[in-house]
Amino acid sequence: MPFRRRKNTATIPRTAPAFEHIVTEASESFLWRLDDYPWERNVWNFHPEYEIHLLRKSSGVVLVGDHIGEFGPGYLTIVGGGLPHDWVTAVQPGELIEGRDIVLQFDPERLRGSSGLLPELRELEPFLERSLRGMVFHGQTALDGAALMERMGEVHGLARFRMFLELLDLLATTDEYALLSSPDFSPLLDAESLDIVQRSLTYLFQHFAEDLKLPDVAALAGMSESSFSRFFQKNTGNSFSDHVAKLRLWQACKLLADTDIPITDICFQVGYMNISNFNRAFLRKHKMTPSSYRKLSRQRLTMRA
Template identity: 90%
Template sequence: MAFRRRKNTAAIPRTAPSFEHIVTEASDSFLWRLDDYPWERNVWNFHPEYEIHLLRKSSGVVLVGDHIGEFGPGYLTIVGGGLPHDWVTAVQPGELIEGRDIVLQFDAERLRGSADMLPELRELEPFLERSLRGMVFHGGTALEGAALMERMGTVHGLARFCLFLELVDLLARTDEYELLSSPNFQPVLDAASLDIIQRTLTYLFQHFAEDLKLPDVAELAGMSESTFSRFFQKNTGNSFSDHLAKLRLWQACKLLADTDVPITDICFQVGYMNISNFNRAFLRKHKMTPSSYRKLSRQRLAMRA
């Protein structure tokens, strides 16, 4: 059964459940859901079910395991069971993005358990293993996969299940994908730890352009600097400074691609104190200068026009 969840509040909550309990209708073998944004489950969360996630609208930061990246409309991912994840869009107080996400969640063990009767399902095993690190799909695969997920919202029962099998077959066979999280990422998946991480990640996303210091954020988390540093690295896969740099460079890329703001101004707007450090960090991350990135972005935009 398809249904939509809404959260009509002024801001993303600072404290929220970290473990998401998935409830599938008795008549369905998987859950298909259309989500508005934000709502209470849009947090750094994990669950044993696999999740295929389509971002239909807006842009923002994607967090999958220790991966930090950016998403835009049409961003299609699968996240394996137990892998923490979140897709964050900056919204104004009271703003609601209707139908931002299509979420499909399924129990991989049900597929494996059905392989005795339907042996073709065994072909999915390598795909299920890859998905434990999270995967993002590109090109024609992303377009076709997005279309299949949209069509699922128009049908029910066996027709929807057939589309599900078509989708997982498409994603299992393609080579148009990128693995996201590192193979050695092993967070502490207890409710208390994930709650602290969720609140910290929310705070960093809201304030990354400011002059943030590790001791100040550690104090907000109620930990000593050294304890928080180890805790953050363990549970996000990134050091505090690396995480902050990735957020700042993500915002810089958006400003370079979407605006005519001078590069020197962008440097300060995203939280860097001098242009040399900004240029150095950008070159290390993107293998090109900010000016080259802006030029390439505009060339791609012109080609699509």
């Protein structure tokens, strides 16, 4: 039976820990885990271990360092040690997404320490350096990587370790990837700061379609407006307004691709007060109009079918 973490669907506590302590079995050199969503470690968190993360089902917002993007089934990433990250899906009260994630976590120093006996492991060093910014994989690499992650849950011991090395080789040698976080992103990684960031990000994700005001969110964080603005920029890599805009445009993209809701209605549903501002923000972000985005999404869906 695969190792699965379950949690009830109660709201994540406001004091959820930001540092994830990872324990690997004495008989294993890395951790493989199947996670339901949500559970208590689904927060803006960091750890010294590297994490290879596969989203098996659902969609949502991915936060890696100062990167904000969207994910769907098959989204495969690696996040280097010390880089804060989170994958957020909007769920209804009481909803549980079983087996949403496969998580693989490993200590890079174990690999480096073993390179004296296994010199081939030194070839991974450039890959480990790239991963410190977070990487997302696409194309055949994402498909093959996802298949390996799935098969690893069916085996143990040397068979699983062989697949682990095969996965590392696949991800280290491909050119089908994009870097996520900016090279100069350097958040404050103390527990108090990360807790404030987590609470702020959770609040913004839950209320981005409303008339959000910086002073209101600053007050929730217990800070002055100017202090919170600097703090938020430092620890997320985005200004408050840019972060809210990215969340609104992410939701707009989902509605454009998945529904027939009129574009004017989508504009107001995601939090914009007028269609001109919405069209201008969408064009700036996606280099096309909302109507063009919807048309392209339909064309891609037809091609897949």
